[in-house]
Amino acid sequence: MSLQNEKFTIILAGIIIGIIASLLVFFGNPANMGFCIACFLRDTAGGLGLHSAAPVQYIRPEIIGLILGSFIVALSKNEFNAKGGSSPLTRFILGFFVMIGCLMFLGCPFRMILRIAGGDLNALFGLVGFIVGISAGVFFLNRGYTLKRTYKLPRLEGFVLPVIEVALLVLLIAAPAFIHFSTADNAPGAKHAAIAISLGAGLIVGILAQRTRLCMVGGIRDMILFRENKLLLGFIAILISAFVCNLILTSVTAGTYFNFGFAGQPIAHTDGLWNFLGMFLAGFGCVLLGGCPLRQLVLSGEGNTDSAITVIGLIIGAAFAHNFGLASSGDGPTLNGKIAVIIGIIVITVIAFVNTMQAKKQ
Template structure:
């Protein structure tokens, strides 16, 4: 595919993804949360009993669909490549603190775009922090940051995570007593589109994201590093399509106050997303991209996702996640620690002579 056709494909995929994301709200998902990788991982973690926040416990079919969609199309196109072994514990730690940043801001980079498309100006502050974090990460990339090479693995190793998604789907449909579904009326976990609608949306977005390599972090990173705009165009296309769809469906409300599932504290919106941008650059992709890579057989991304799950569990078990009331003291401490830890990881994995 030549560069022009590739850009066109990314823009078209972004437009479709933006429409799908906005329509999921119409079909029942929480406002400005047609898709949110961080929030949906948190909800799934709650359903599995990893945290006890009753308002956010639901196995999200969108996550299942993203992984399965990516896996199926990767198998069809022979792009399913079992690989891994690149600094697993470091990736786990980065995933953990990326989730802490997401739950401070109340959303992943994907939801940040959807919040802006819904008129939430708090998310614009988050975007500025996100870009700042990416700039810091690029500083280290330019000086030789690396998490070392990956290795070829047996196919069974990379098949476990996609298979686990099928198990989660069965648990969602059968709803056994040991799976926790939100008991709080009106809580985010109680708001969801029908299973088939959510699963179908996830499958479509998973396929499109796999074919186009769509990544929220990658779009901005590539502009800074290489002056390459194609992934950024996908970023913008999602924003434009979701914005227009929100206007048509009456789900647009411009302002800072009374935005759904958001905090108005500018400093912590900024720092939360700075943490996310910084961590994701070092990881090589945003949470959405990690799910897509996991579907392609990359177990390094699976380790990152497990870190995201652990971060979600700890954030809610230790009162670190923000709410509509604002950030918590524990959450602020968690973000500060996260920035320090990510900085230490960046320095420790960068060639010393280039830092001097």
């Protein structure tokens, strides 16, 4: 496929994903949260009882669909490849702190784009921090940073996470007593589209993201390193299509899908500094991981156990954030959260420095 055809395919995929994200809000998901990998992993952690924050407990079918969609298409295209062993514990730690950064900002890179498409100007501080964080990661990439090679693993290893996702879907539908569900009307976890709609949306996005290699971090990283805008075009397409869809929904329904400004934004705070630093941490960590949270889910569906370990790190990070008061709220960041973000920036900088120095010695 030529570069022009690849760009057309990525833009088309982005348009479809942006529309899906806006429609998920129409069908019941929280405002400006048609898709948010960080938020949905946090909700899933709560649904499994890994944290006790009652407003954010629900096993999100979108996450299940993303992984299974990638898994199904990777199998069908002979791209499923069980591999891993590239500094798994380091990847776990990076995933943990990426989640801390996301929950400081109140969203992953995907939701950051959707918040901007919904008129939330606070997300612009996050976008700037995200770009600066990616630039910090590129600084180390240019000096040889690496987490070493991966190794081919038994095929069964790659099936583990997709099988777990099927089990989670069964638990969501069966709703046994040990699975938690948010019940308060204003709780984010209680706002969700029907299971079939959410699962179908996740499957479509998972398939499209697997075929196009969509990655917000990769798009900005490649633009900085190579002046290549291919991946970035996909997220620009998501932004534009979600923006247009939000305006249409606002004009034809009684709902508010677009609210331009800083104040009164859904599930967001107005502290620009910590929006910046939260996404700086997320961007920095994602470059060192090799992809954003969306990309990690897609890779885990393809059999990459390093990405699966990263996903587990994200989930544990979400549980830790809510168990220890690190996550922000509409009222702003917490003191514990600020301390955790600073610690995260220090830890990730040390990881980047040490792995760069080790690479130079070899």
